[in-house]
Amino acid sequence: MPHISERPQLTRPLFALLVLLGTTGPLAVDMYLPSFPAMTKEFSSSATGIQLTLTAFLLGLAAGQIFWGALSDRRGRSVPLRWGTAVFVLASIVAALAPTLTTLIIARALQGLGGAAGVVISKAIVADTTTGGQTARIFSLIMTFTGVAPAVAPLLGSVLAQMGGFRAVMWFIAFSGVLMAAGVFWVYKETLPAARRSSGSFISPLLQALRRPRFVGYMFQSGFSFGAMMAYVSASPFLYQNVMGLSPQGFALCFAVNSLGLILAGFVSSKLALKVPLRKTIIVALSVLLGSALVFAILVQLGVRSMVLAVLVFFMVTSLGFTMGNTTALALAEVRKVSGSGSALLGCFQFFIGALATPLVGLSGEDSPVAFSLTALASAVVAVGALVYTAERFHNKAAA
Numbered sequence: 001m002p003h004i005s006e007r008p009q010l011t012r013p014l015f016a017l018l019v020l021l022g023t024t025g026p027l028a029v030d031m032y033l034p035s036f037p038a039m040t041k042e043f044s045s046s047a048t049g050i051q052l053t054l055t056a057f058l059l060g061l062a063a064g065q066i067f068w069g070a071l072s073d074r075r076g077r078s079v080p081l082r083w084g085t086a087v088f089v090l091a092s093i094v095a096a097l098a099p100t101l102t103t104l105i106i107a108r109a110l111q112g113l114g115g116a117a118g119v120v121i122s123k124a125i126v127a128d129t130t131t132g133g134q135t136a137r138i139f140s141l142i143m144t145f146t147g148v149a150p151a152v153a154p155l156l157g158s159v160l161a162q163m164g165g166f167r168a169v170m171w172f173i174a175f176s177g178v179l180m181a182a183g184v185f186w187v188y189k190e191t192l193p194a195a196r197r198s199s200g201s202f203i204s205p206l207l208q209a210l211r212r213p214r215f216v217g218y219m220f221q222s223g224f225s226f227g228a229m230m231a232y233v234s235a236s237p238f239l240y241q242n243v244m245g246l247s248p249q250g251f252a253l254c255f256a257v258n259s260l261g262l263i264l265a266g267f268v269s270s271k272l273a274l275k276v277p278l279r280k281t282i283i284v285a286l287s288v289l290l291g292s293a294l295v296f297a298i299l300v301q302l303g304v305r306s307m308v309l310a311v312l313v314f315f316m317v318t319s320l321g322f323t324m325g326n327t328t329a330l331a332l333a334e335v336r337k338v339s340g341s342g343s344a345l346l347g348c349f350q351f352f353i354g355a356l357a358t359p360l361v362g363l364s365g366e367d368s369p370v371a372f373s374l375t376a377l378a379s380a381v382v383a384v385g386a387l388v389y390t391a392e393r394f395h396n397k398a399a400a
Contacts, residue, residue, distance in 0.1 A: 015141075017122075018122040021183075022142050022143075022146045023148075024088075026149040028092075031160070034157050042166075053104055053105050056105045060108070060113035062116075063348075064112060064120075065119060066345070069206075069343050069345070073124075073340040074197055076197060077125055077191055081121050084118060085114065085118065085177060086114070088114030088118070089114075092177050095170045096170035096171045114177075118180060119347060120344045120347050123339070126332075127342075127343070135329040136326045139328045140321075141325075143328075148259070198337070205340070205341035206341045208337075208338050209342045214390045215334040217387070219331060219349050220382065221383045222350060224383040225320055227353040227357040228383070230357045232313065232376065235361040236313075237251060240254050243369045245305075254313075258313065262320065264321070265318045266321045266324075270325070282327060283387065290384050292315040296309060300373040309369065316380075332346075357379065
């Protein structure tokens with residue numbers, strides 16, 4: 001067992017490791033997407049069969065966060081991180097060598113399960129080593145980096161695919177896992193002393209987190225904000241090309257501009273975290289999200305299909321850069337004693353809402369933005385409602 005510091009510090013090498021742990025999962029989701037057409041030919045499968053490899057990974061990632069998060073509150077962070085990283089590396093190797101589609105699907109499920117350890121425990125480590133505004137600042141920075149990953153992953157994946165197909169992508173992911181493992185074994189030192197670990201049943205820390213009303217409120221706010229983001233990601237190719245009439249290059253440019261807005265918002269949010277109350281930043285950001293989503297929905301009903309919609313989408317996406325890190329910090333501050341389980345619940349709920357939002361945007365067809373507009377607006381309304389629910393005055397009355 002690594003040496004346990006009485007006052008663990010978030011050093012620069014540890015911060016770099018947390019970024020790597022947080023970005024490897026998103027990379028593993030998006031990097032091989034450009035290879036889907038070639039994979040259907042290689043495995044003589046339908047598109048639906050190939051998409052099962054993505055579904056399996058996401059299911060493993062969601063379920064794994066609950067398992068590793070609760071385990072990390074009982075056993076410390078080191079043991080689950082090491083086991084999870086080992087599973088991720090081995091599963092990535094199997095995926096790269098997979099002779100059949102069935103083998104690949106199973107390997108991807110295990111890859112998601114193992115990768116979930118880094119995603120969820122990295123957040124718990126931030127809660128272990130920081131407090132107050134510093135926690136929000138670090139979360140904003142980390143989520144800025146993880147926000148870059150989905151933007152660059154398809155481009156990197158297409159380059160690798162040209163060199164060696166989807167298997168080259170899986171080897172690259174396996175190599176990223178080896179780097180993670182090196183950091184977990186040689187950089188990370190335990191940040192959860194035995195005295196602070198939970199006891200009782202395996203699910204007791206999860207239940208302890210769910211008994212905190214304000215944590216549940218922040219969990220809903222975070223989940224539905226993420227739902228708005230996933231609705232945008234899923235609808236964006238059709239929204240920009242089929243609805244607004246842009247070329248593929250125009251779509252790529254708009255997507256890049258929105259990603260830049262998200263990144264800049266994360267950096268600005270990290271600076272504001274030490275100067276402005278977190279809730280005040282979130283209130284402004286969610287007001288922008290709700291306002292732009294409402295105007296977008298009204299214009300869509302009026303038949304507008306111009307680039308005005310693209311401007312509103314930019315404001316919607318950018319506003320989320322001010323909410324995700326701050327909300328995570330506020331949520332985990334409510335459950336600091338079981339931050340691993342709290343992080344697990346946050347992550348699992350985000351993926352659950354994201355999985356629900358993704359197919360909804362296509363219900364009105366590829367040439368209509370109506371379903372996306374309603375999904376984004378509903379997500380914004382619930383996120384704002386959840387933020388109102390977390391207001392201190394309501395919970396002070398309940399306590400009284």
